[in-house]
Amino acid sequence: MTPPQPPQAPLNTVVAEVTARIVERSAPARRAYLDRMASAVAPHPTRAGLGCSNLAHGFAACSGPDRLAVKGVSAPGVAIVSAYNDMLSAHQPLQEFPAWIKDAVRAHGGVAQFAGGVPAMCDGITQGRPGMELSLFSREVIAMATGIALAHDMFDATLLLGVCDKIVPGLLIGALAFGHLPAILVPAGPMASGLPNAEKARVRQAFAEGQATRADLLAAESASYHSPGTCTFYGTANSNQLVVEVMGLHLPGASFVPPGTPLRKALTEAAARRAVEITGQGTEYTPISRVVDEKAVVNGVVALLATGGSTNHTLHLVAIAAAAGIRLTWDDFSDLSAVVPLLARVYPNGSADINHFAAAGGVQFLIGELLDAGLLHGDVSTVAGPGLDRYRQEPVLDDGELVWRPGLATTGDPSVLRPVAEPFAADGGLRMLAGNLGRAVVKVSAVAPEHRVVQAPAAVFTSQEAVDAAFRAGELDRDVVIVLRQQGPRANGMPELHALTPAMSAVMARGHRVALVTDGRMSGASGKIPAAIHCTPEAAAGGPIALVHDGDLVRLDANTGRLQLLVDEDVLAARTPVDTHADDTAWTGTGRELFAALRRAVGPADHGASAFGPAYAAAADFEFSA
Structure with a gap:
C-alpha cells in the first residue's frame, strides 16, 4: 500500500x-x-485496567477463541x-x-x-x-x-x-x-446507476406543475432509488x-x-x-x-x-x-x-x-x-x-x-472530472454571503451564471407548506425572493428544504427570476436555484431575517458575496423583529419533544449548529448566544 x-x-x-x-x-x-x-x-490493551468483575461482564457473551482473547487481555x-x-x-x-x-x-x-x-x-x-x-x-x-x-x-x-x-x-x-x-x-x-438524474428532475418538476401523476412520480423515484x-x-x-x-x-x-x-x-x-x-x-x-x-x-x-x-x-x-x-x-x-x-x-x-x-x-x-x-x-x-x-x-x-x-493519470471523462489545468470553473462550488441580512452559504456549482444575481420583492413565509400553497395558488408566478424563516436549528431543528426545489424550478422555467433566502438548509441536493441558506443569526435568535416584510426588495449576489435587504436603515431601525420565538407547542409529535434539550442547547449555523457548542466555546473561544 x-x-x-x-x-x-x-x-x-x-x-x-x-x-x-x-x-x-x-x-x-x-x-x-x-x-x-x-x-x-495506555501501554497495554485498555481492558487490562478493568477490575475482574468489569472484565467478566465484557466477555460473558463471547465463546471460543474470542472469549480467550478478551479474557487474556493481550x-x-x-x-x-x-x-x-x-x-x-x-x-x-x-x-x-x-x-x-x-x-x-x-x-x-x-x-x-x-x-x-x-x-x-x-x-x-x-x-x-x-x-x-x-x-x-x-x-x-x-x-x-x-x-x-x-x-x-x-x-x-x-x-x-x-x-x-x-x-x-x-x-x-x-x-x-x-x-x-x-x-x-x-x-x-x-x-x-438507475434512472438518469435529469429525467428524475424533469418528472419531479412536472408533478409539481400538475403535469405528471403520483404514479408517474413514484415510478421515476423507484427507478432512481432501486x-x-x-x-x-x-x-x-x-x-x-x-x-x-x-x-x-x-x-x-x-x-x-x-x-x-x-x-x-x-x-x-x-x-x-x-x-x-x-x-x-x-x-x-x-x-x-x-x-x-x-x-x-x-x-x-x-x-x-x-x-x-x-x-x-x-x-x-x-x-x-x-x-x-x-x-x-x-x-x-x-x-x-x-x-x-x-x-x-x-x-x-x-x-x-x-x-x-x-x-x-x-x-x-x-x-x-x-x-x-x-x-x-x-x-x-x-x-x-x-x-x-x-x-x-x-x-x-x-x-x-x-x-x-x-489510479488514472488522465481523466476518463472530461465532462465529469477534469484536471486543474482545465477546470469547470476557476473557483470552488461554495460561496459565503454577507450583508445586512446576516451571513449565509450559497452553492453555485449548479447555478447558471445568469441566475447568480437576483433582485426581487420578498415573499415571506414561516413554513414549507405555506410556500407550496402560494405556488399552487399562482402567487409566486413572478420575479420573487422567497424568504423562508423559522427554519433554523433553534426554531425547529433546521430541516432540509429541497422539497421546495421543484416548485422554484417551475417558477424559473416560466422565465422569472427566483431565489431563496432561509435560515434552514437545502443540503447536497441544492440545484439550479440560487439559495442563500444557513442564514445566521436565525429568526428565532432575533436575526435580521426577522425584519423582512412582504414586498421588500432583496438582493442576492453570489458573484460579489452580498446578501442585502434593500430597505432604508431608518425604516429597518423602526421595525420590530417578527417570528423571533420558536413555537414550542407546535414542536411536538413524531418524537420531537424528546429533542427539546438539544434544541435549547444548539449553537448557530456558522459554529456547526452543534448542541455540544457551549463546551467547545469554552475550549475554542467560540461565542454562542444563549
Missing part, C-alpha cells in the same frame, strides 16, 4: 495562509485536546460501531460486515466485538415530514451513542460503519472524544465519503466500491486488519486525534470545494473540527473557495452520478490533481500510513488478493 513518494508540490499560498491562521486560532483548544488524549493512552480489542439497519439502502449492506470484521481481526491477532449501534435517519424518507426536524439533531445522538459504545474501556481501536448525511459526522465526533484510539471509517458503497447501496447523486452521503477519504480516514479507494462485490468485502476485511496494525500494541500507532489535525481539516474543505459538494459540510466540518479542538470558520471556506477550482460535475451539479465520477478517475485522480497543484497538504497522517500520496492509488483484486495500483 506504500507508493513511491513524488516530490511535494509547493503549497498554494492561500492554502498555507488559511492553515496557519487555523493553527494559530485553535492553539489553546487543540493543545488541551491533545493533552487529554495523551493522558488516556490481544488488541477492536470496537465495531455500526449504523446498520435494513430499511435504508445505504446501510443495509452493513449487515454482513461485523462477521467479516471479526474473522479478519481474529486472523490478524486481535479480537473484535460489536460495541454499539447508532441510529441512521434518511433525509430522503423524512423530507417535508415532521421527522425531518430531528435529522440534524440525530448527528448529536449518533455522537453520543458512539461515546456510549466506547465508554466501556474495552477497546484499542474502532471501526466506524456508516455512510449517510448526519451519520458519518456523528460517528467522527463521537470517535474524536476517544481520540487516543485509532478509528477507520468503513463505507458500504453506492448502488448501481437497490442496496448509497443514493448515487452527489449529496451529503457521497460528499461524506469523498471528504473523509481525502482526510485519510478511509483506506485508499474505499469510498465508491459497490456493495455486494468481492472487492467491497476485501476492503472491509483490510480495514479490520489495518485497525489491529495501528493500535498502540502494533508498530504503527495512529490515533484518530493525530489523523484529524488542522491540515486534514483543510484538505477536507478543499476536496468539498473542488467537487461542488454538499453545503451541509459547512456545518459538519466545523463541528467535526471543533471536536478535535480546531476552530474552522466560514471565512476559511470562503478564502479557500477563491483559489480551489471546480473539477467535478456530478448531479445536481451535472448529469453524471457518483458511479460515473468513480469510473472517470474518482478520488484517486482528484487527489493527484490537487496534490500536484499544491492545493492539498501531502504531509499528513492517514489510517493507511504517512502521506496522502498513497491515496492516488486504487484498490483491485489480483487473483483474489487485494492490491493497490496507480
Whole structure:
C-alpha cells in the first residue's frame, strides 16, 4: 500500500495562509485536546485496567477463541460501531460486515466485538415530514451513542460503519472524544446507476406543475432509488465519503466500491486488519486525534470545494473540527473557495452520478490533481500510513488478493472530472454571503451564471407548506425572493428544504427570476436555484431575517458575496423583529419533544449548529448566544 513518494508540490499560498491562521486560532483548544488524549493512552490493551468483575461482564457473551482473547487481555480489542439497519439502502449492506470484521481481526491477532449501534435517519424518507426536524439533531445522538459504545474501556481501536448525511459526522465526533484510539471509517458503497438524474428532475418538476401523476412520480423515484447501496447523486452521503477519504480516514479507494462485490468485502476485511496494525500494541500507532489535525481539516474543505459538494459540510466540518479542538470558520471556506477550482460535475451539479465520477478517475485522480497543484497538504497522517500520496492509488483484486495500483493519470471523462489545468470553473462550488441580512452559504456549482444575481420583492413565509400553497395558488408566478424563516436549528431543528426545489424550478422555467433566502438548509441536493441558506443569526435568535416584510426588495449576489435587504436603515431601525420565538407547542409529535434539550442547547449555523457548542466555546473561544 506504500507508493513511491513524488516530490511535494509547493503549497498554494492561500492554502498555507488559511492553515496557519487555523493553527494559530485553535492553539489553546487543540493543545488541551491533545493533552487529554495523551493522558488516556495506555501501554497495554485498555481492558487490562478493568477490575475482574468489569472484565467478566465484557466477555460473558463471547465463546471460543474470542472469549480467550478478551479474557487474556493481550490481544488488541477492536470496537465495531455500526449504523446498520435494513430499511435504508445505504446501510443495509452493513449487515454482513461485523462477521467479516471479526474473522479478519481474529486472523490478524486481535479480537473484535460489536460495541454499539447508532441510529441512521434518511433525509430522503423524512423530507417535508415532521421527522425531518430531528435529522440534524440525530448527528448529536449518533455522537453520543458512539461515546456510549466506547465508554466501556474495552477497546484499542474502532471501526466506524456508516455512510449517510448526519451519520458519518456523528460517528467522527463521537470517535474524536476517544481520540487516543485509532478509528477507520468503513463505507458500504453506492448502488448501481438507475434512472438518469435529469429525467428524475424533469418528472419531479412536472408533478409539481400538475403535469405528471403520483404514479408517474413514484415510478421515476423507484427507478432512481432501486437497490442496496448509497443514493448515487452527489449529496451529503457521497460528499461524506469523498471528504473523509481525502482526510485519510478511509483506506485508499474505499469510498465508491459497490456493495455486494468481492472487492467491497476485501476492503472491509483490510480495514479490520489495518485497525489491529495501528493500535498502540502494533508498530504503527495512529490515533484518530493525530489523523484529524488542522491540515486534514483543510484538505477536507478543499476536496468539498473542488467537487461542488454538499453545503451541509459547512456545518459538519466545523463541528467535526471543533471536536478535535480546531476552530474552522466560514471565512476559511470562503478564502479557500477563491483559489480551489471546480473539477467535478456530478448531479445536481451535472448529469453524471457518483458511479460515473468513480469510473472517470474518482478520488484517486482528484487527489493527484490537487496534490500536484499544491492545493492539498501531502504531509499528513492517514489510517493507511504517512502521506496522502498513497491515496492516488486504487484498490483491485489480483487473483483474489487485494492490491493497490496507480489510479488514472488522465481523466476518463472530461465532462465529469477534469484536471486543474482545465477546470469547470476557476473557483470552488461554495460561496459565503454577507450583508445586512446576516451571513449565509450559497452553492453555485449548479447555478447558471445568469441566475447568480437576483433582485426581487420578498415573499415571506414561516413554513414549507405555506410556500407550496402560494405556488399552487399562482402567487409566486413572478420575479420573487422567497424568504423562508423559522427554519433554523433553534426554531425547529433546521430541516432540509429541497422539497421546495421543484416548485422554484417551475417558477424559473416560466422565465422569472427566483431565489431563496432561509435560515434552514437545502443540503447536497441544492440545484439550479440560487439559495442563500444557513442564514445566521436565525429568526428565532432575533436575526435580521426577522425584519423582512412582504414586498421588500432583496438582493442576492453570489458573484460579489452580498446578501442585502434593500430597505432604508431608518425604516429597518423602526421595525420590530417578527417570528423571533420558536413555537414550542407546535414542536411536538413524531418524537420531537424528546429533542427539546438539544434544541435549547444548539449553537448557530456558522459554529456547526452543534448542541455540544457551549463546551467547545469554552475550549475554542467560540461565542454562542444563549
